[in-house]
Structure formats: structure tokens, C-alpha cells
Amino acid sequence: MAISDTNLAQRLDRLESTEAIRQLAGKYALSLDMRDLDAHVGLFAEDIRVGKEKVGRAHLKSWVDQTLRDQFTGTSHHIGQHIIEFIDEDHAIGVVYSKNEHETGPEWVIMQMLYWDDYERINGEWFFRRRLPCYWYASDLNRPAIGDMKMRWPGREPYNGTFHDLFPSWDTFWRNRPTGNELPEVASPAPMDKFLLTMRGDTPAPRIRVR
Template structure:
């Protein structure tokens, strides 16, 4: 990898912080129902579904989802890993633990977002957010066992929390011989940790909650 100049390193630091701010602003604007602020975090030509483009369509979709399903929400962010593809494009993974008031139940959730970011006219935006869920369940009902996505009024189903990374199935597919030392791969190069972990795993099909 070519060594970055001082100017490029400063730009990388500023871009990293701007992207971290995006994730925080996403949660705050969503929880406070400021939908104009929320959709303004996405690229102007953001794709919504299969055949719609633009923030207007995104705002309509978010508005309908929030009004139909949730009285209140709170999104608590965890670790955020960011990797740059080039100066104006990056990817990231953000952990999020969420709480939802939905009808007579209080639903808790653990998930992560796989993000694509793009800098447009000097500002960083979400190009895409891929939500991958581990569980969702009533606060008083631990999600032990399979089918951990347990929304009120819906049949339980599997989330996609682990499906994005090939290591999960590989780990459980076979138990190594304890008498042999395992092989250890070389560490991933800088800015290739996420891409190496995911490999060629396609984006999972996400069910709308």
C-alpha cells in the first residue's frame, strides 16, 4: 500500500470522524422523529426499494414504518469500524442495541449495520445501510434457541446477524483436532479487515420488521 501524505492522513482522520458522526446523527434523528434531518444523512439519489430513488421516497417509507410499528425507539451504538476504499468511498460496520415500544410490549434488539459511505461535494453521506439482526424479543422473554427475531404479532424468523460473515458457519462446521496446532492466517492489510472477513458473501435478504 502506498504511504499516505500528511495531507491525506489529515483528510482520512477528518473523514473518519465525519462518518462516525453520521452514525450518531442517524440514531438521534430517527429516535426524535426528525425525518428531514434523518433522510438528509443519505445521498440525494438514494435508492429506496427496487424502483424508487430520492430522499422524498425514503422519508415516506420511514414515516410509514415508524407510525405503523413503533410508539418510541432508542438506538444505542457500539463499536464502529471504518475502512476506506478510496478518498471518497468507505465501508463500515456499526453495532446497535435498540429498544422499541410497540403496542403492549417492550421489544429489545441486537443488530449491526453494514454501511457504504460516499463523499459528495465535500460531505459524507450514507450510500446504503444494510441492517443485520441477531434477535428481537420482548424485554421479559430471553430469545433462547432458534428463530430469534420475535416481533409481536409475527411468526418468529432467523435474522442475518451472522450470515454476512463466512466465519460463523465455518467455525461450527467442524471441530479441529485438539492435538494439532491450528494454522493461522496472516493479519489482514490495513483497510482490508472487513473485506477479508466478509469475503464474497452476498448481501442477505432482509425482512422488513
């Protein structure tokens, strides 16, 4: 079957958009670790919301600057798998894994997390509309985060992260242990462009505790 010019243009646009969004995640890590805050906040929409009341890149730069100076001497963010799904031509969602290292005074804290992202194309360029960081653990390199309350920052009381809270399958798995020898039911595969949305179902976004 011949591919129409319109169809081909749409497919090329999707491929180019996918790569542009993937580049956002890499640029985010590099600009953050190298403390180029102008480059960093330029990855977000100009009217990015910061907290409940503030809007704009200047507010985001101020918040990032204070956070980095108050908590970290150095950081390194290692980007893992990146799943991207398009809502329409100019909006997409994604999940990005990140394994991070932080020099925090006398301790070297390692972290495993993922980002739930919303992306938007504005005037032909893709930006972050929102990044929701969901943490599994953070702990000194020499003290593995075994057990509960895996978020263990120096000088703070341990607390639970939200790594698994985006997806109901985690709780469902542990609540429903198979019994007997009957084979389990298997749901139909999720549509290719709705894998993330199918996994999430109607699960609300978790409330993220600022580290």
C-alpha cells in the same frame, strides 16, 4: 522521515473523513429516535435508492414515516463499535453495532443488530449510500430470545435474522470442530485497511427481511 505536505494533507483528510462518518451513525440514531425525519433522510445521498424502483429522499422519508407510525411508539438506538475502511478518497464501508429498544404497544422489544454501511463523499460531505441492517434477535424484554427464530416481533411469526450472514467465519467455526491435539493453522493478519473485506471474503450480501 519527513512527511510531505501532500502526504500530511491526505492523512488529515482521512482523519477528518473518519470522524465525519462516525458522526453519521450517531446522527442517524438521534434523528430517528427524535422523529426528525428531514434531518434523518438528509444523512443519505440525494439519489438514495428506496426499494427496487424508487429513488430519492422523499421516498425514503415516506417509508420511514410509515414504518415508525405503524410499528413503534418510541425507540432508542444505542450505537456500539464502528469499524470504517476506505475504498478510495470518496468511498468507504463500515460496520456499526446497535442495541435498540422499542415500545410496540403492550410490549417492550429489545434488539441486537449491526449495520453494514456504504458511505460516499459528495461535494465535500459524507453521506450514507446504503445501510444494510442485519438482525440477531428481537424479543420482548421479559422473554429472552433463546433458541432458533430469534426475530420475535409482536403479532408476527418468528423468523431468523441475518446477523451472522455477512461473514463466512460463523458457519466455518461450527462446521470445523478441532480434532486431536494438533495446533490449528493460523492465517496471516489481514491488512489494516482491509480487515472487513478479508473477513467477508466473497460472501454475498444477505437478503434482509423487512420487519
